[in-house]
Amino acid sequence: MNALKIIVQILIVGLFLYSKLLPYKDRLNSQYKSIFDFFNSIFSPIFNFLKPMIKPFQVGTGLAVDMTQIVLLVVFLMILNFL
Numbered sequence: 001m002n003a004l005k006i007i008v009q010i011l012i013v014g015l016f017l018y019s020k021l022l023p024y025k026d027r028l029n030s031q032y033k034s035i036f037d038f039f040n041s042i043f044s045p046i047f048n049f050l051k052p053m054i055k056p057f058q059v060g061t062g063l064a065v066d067m068t069q070i071v072l073l074v075v076f077l078m079i080l081n082f083l
Contacts, residue, residue: 001083008080012073014039019069046072 018039021028028036047068054071056064 005080005083008076008083011042012076012080015043015069015073015076018043043072 018036021032021036025033025036025040050068050071054067057067058064
């Protein structure tokens with residue numbers, strides 16, 4: 001159970017870093033690129049699955065927030081709460 005909690009915590013931190021580094025993925029050093037690619041291999045299929053179901057949230061004129069990352073974060077936090 002503790003190992004599962006640690007894994008979910010790592011996924012939460014990975015999701016945060018993934019969302020911050022995604023626009024700059026082409027400029028990452030090789031060491032950090034491999035870590036990014038690891039989290040990308042986890043999150044990309046999940047986002048591709050969720051995107052058709054979860055529409056972007058309109059926050060301004062021509063400005064919308066992708067809600068898939070927020071939904072995934074809420075799911076991770078709920079899992080962490082129930083462990």
